[in-house]
Amino acid sequence: MALDIEAIRADFPILKRVLPNGKQLVYFDNAATSQKPKCVIDAMSHFYEEYNSNAHRANHTLADEATAALESARARISSYFGTGPANLIYTSGATEAINLVAYGWGRYNLERDDVIVITEMEHHADIVPWQELSKTHGVEVRFVPIDTKTFTLDMEAFEVALDGAKLVCVVHTSNVLGVRNPIERIIEMSHAVGAKVLIDAAQGAPHERIFFDSSGADFVAISSHKMAGPTGIGCLLVKTDVMAEMGPFMTGGSMIRRVTTEGTTFQEGHAMFETGTPRIAEAIGWGAAVEWLAQFDMREVHAHINDLASWTSNQLLDIPGIKIYGDPSHKDSSGAISFLHDGIQSQDLAMLLDEGGFAVRTGHHCAQPLMDALGVPATNRASFWIYNTLDEVQAFIEYLRFICERFA
């Protein structure tokens, strides 16, 4: 494998962290948020220390430098996602991106009884905005079930649900199961019935290159903080012709062409959806993150993570009492491993793992309908990223065996 994991680890200051109890941090909560390389942290400090200024309408040097950095970040990020700067709308994250589709496209293009198809596997961010739209605009929300044996989307049920659909919203990769959905087929099938497609790539983007233009998707929602970038920023990618169908969502400065007491005309394109002072430092940080990521072949990154997840899940299945929800060793899996022990309650297990220095997430993972489908209230979830190592997962399994023997 070409990835030099030790060199990669050296880029992340936090990976050297020793916890208050003296244990070395082992960070397996990557599906919640990734860690940040030094270059990302420094890019933001550098902005604040050298050229912080409000951007746009630049008529002094600092404002000009800030604007240039902001725009070059947009160019870099959009190009990383295989599209142009005009197709990228900055948001505070994937959640706001999906809300932007609901308010900025749904409100203007959907009518009573129009059908939105979503799945049982969605994150709450891709469920609640549609339920709200059904309250305010009378649209119908259909949930496609998952097959609880294979932990994959029931594609037959999906086909049935598509009947009459105007919008299909599907998670690229499940944050709970690690399942990577067949989004290529989903986009094709949805377009065949004339439905627009929104892909929630909050988990997908950190694990594979998203090539927006060639994907054919109408909307893609992404968060920076899960892919080495800072909190507080994300984006919605939108096809050019679909963007033309959208109307204003949040309004105020910048997104306007002319404001009078009589009324207001708006900017066109992505500018219509970005109002207020831009998230300047955040955009610069995310741009640096994307530049950092671009040095790697994401297929190699995926293979590395997949190796860790396969090894770990095989070992987990060997520990009596442990059940895995999903198929983390599947070649497309993101490597998120949701599991439960039948004798140690999930919060207790989380605490015991934390005592060993292992950061795993525990709870419903903002996916209660999926939890309901799985018949559990919560899972423990270990999720890996580019900087995790075989040593770490070995130590994890060893420690977990010890815990299970001692506490179950």
Place this chain on the structure above:
Amino acid sequence: MALDIEAIRADFPILKRVLPNGKQLVYFDNAATSQKPKCVIDAMSHFYEEYNSNAHRANHTLADEATAALESARARISSYFGTGPANLIYTSGATEAINLVAYGWGRYNLERDDVIVITEMEHHADIVPWQELSKTHGVEVRFVPIDTKTFTLDMEAFEVALDGAKLVCVVHTSNVLGVRNPIERIIEMSHAVGAKVLIDAAQGAPHERIFFDSSGADFVAISSHKMAGPTGIGCLLVKTDVMAEMGPFMTGGSMIRRVTTEGTTFQEGHAMFETGTPRIAEAIGWGAAVEWLAQFDMREVHAHINDLASWTSNQLLDIPGIKIYGDPSHKDSSGAISFLHDGIQSQDLAMLLDEGGFAVRTGHHCAQPLMDALGVPATNRASFWIYNTLDEVQAFIEYLRFICERFA
């Protein structure tokens, strides 16, 4: 004066900046955004380098530390603004805060023909959301004019406009004129007719302490980046009983109590309005900014800025061809000085000032209705903050005299 400006300046790395043309930066664009002290920049780097993690549902040490930092920032910020943590809703800035009032309160509480009173002095952020609400919900938007001789709000016209008002939205301090509006009287008069009051304190908060609870305002909108904090965060302060009248705006994770395929129940209080991964680093940075600010008596800060603005505006009036819009030497003024030279176009003047190292803003300042009232398309604006000095304004006046003689 008790403020040690040189010591204060030492906290801001950017103030040492030398521009590409060799000139020392003189930053007079504070109304657009303030600079950040080192402790704010470091607080965010420290978060990313030591304990970055997604917050809430904390079941490992890092998540717990991040959550504690996030919540302590909320406590610190809300207490700085004279209210409790439950009355603060984080937003991406003042613009989103005002949109939150429109979507989260207006949509649920206003009906066709209900009256919203705003002023000609508002920033676009406090105009366009109301014009949008008038399109979607048929409310009437009334603009209170300014007196173009005194550059203050026409309070008689305000009283007339109040008739039948349900909501009054007024800027605390104008970003163009520097005028500090009589918000105490405005709140009293509005409440007397049963109207709720939103104060846009984006410019007010950096210049005086906002004591939300005792102010009586129903909503106050604030941006972090104008008061020593980072970009990407701000807040809406809301009275407890008014918050109870609000309904969901953006939806997704965290703000829910229970999500099922049948429907969703929401959290109560501020939690209902905060969805998605929090702006963790930003909140921590803003918390540090507020802690930094809290060491000063804002009345002294105001006096310092007011001194600079009074001196500068008096000198400006002495330069032939220069006209000032507003009364920057008024004791309540924020010190923003909007001016124009009748022989040097504003963009040209901006460029020439930039050549001298002076960062001033030039344009319509997102206040086109005010520009229309003033009868100009744009102004040059110099705005000061805590770290500006008499030396700087003296150099500014000297340079400006030179420019005017040479280019007018």
Place this chain on the structure above:
Amino acid sequence: MAEREWPEQLDEIIEEFADCFDAMERYELLFEYAQRMPTPLAEAEWDDQNKVHGCQSNAHVVCSLDENGRFLMRAGADAQLVQGLMTITAIAVNGMTSTEVVELKPVYADAMGLRNTLTPSRANGFLNMFEKVQTAAQNMM
């Protein structure tokens, strides 16, 4: 002589915890105590009103006075950690007067060496539970 900071019946328990070799042993002991709740609250009785807020796991507490006017705390949680802490709290407060409960301080958790092993939010969960018990006692005074 300093005043007692916790009821006598906790002395032995606290010693037991203090004697633990490490955090792991303490957790083990706590899990054992979780099995010995003297006054359990069955899951069927769990509702929103008796829920302890600010806990990751489900924790529920119902307080009352017995026929002799003595405090009685019944409690249940799905996590052993919480259940263990509630067991020890129940051992402490059951049989007290309401006034004694109100005057009790949650320092026994520190003495057990637990506050150091608990992350702030878990410590906080414990304090929320403790506060719920004290508020109930306050209302019974």
Place this chain on the structure above:
Amino acid sequence: MAEREWPEQLDEIIEEFADCFDAMERYELLFEYAQRMPTPLAEAEWDDQNKVHGCQSNAHVVCSLDENGRFLMRAGADAQLVQGLMTITAIAVNGMTSTEVVELKPVYADAMGLRNTLTPSRANGFLNMFEKVQTAAQNMM
């Protein structure tokens, strides 16, 4: 011998700018050129279509071919900086063939020492204006 990078009539102007003592003197000269636009575009003719985008100030350009098929650029701006740059550009392109305009490079601004004094966004405004002229020429070929 290198090919000419700009039309002859700019030689003298470029020298004049290059001889300037400092940025201030260059701006002064540019402001003077702003007064000498050979082919002005009156404000009454400014509209959205002839607007140069990406400029802070209002800048407008209309291009055509004269009776001899020679390129003619008329331009107007409210800022002297922009007007000055447009004047020099007009001096360069007026009278050229469309092909010559398309082949022209905006390097004369560098030779004048202006690109160094212009911030990126002002340089960008200049390039947008230049591009608008070239696109017009392209369409006339």
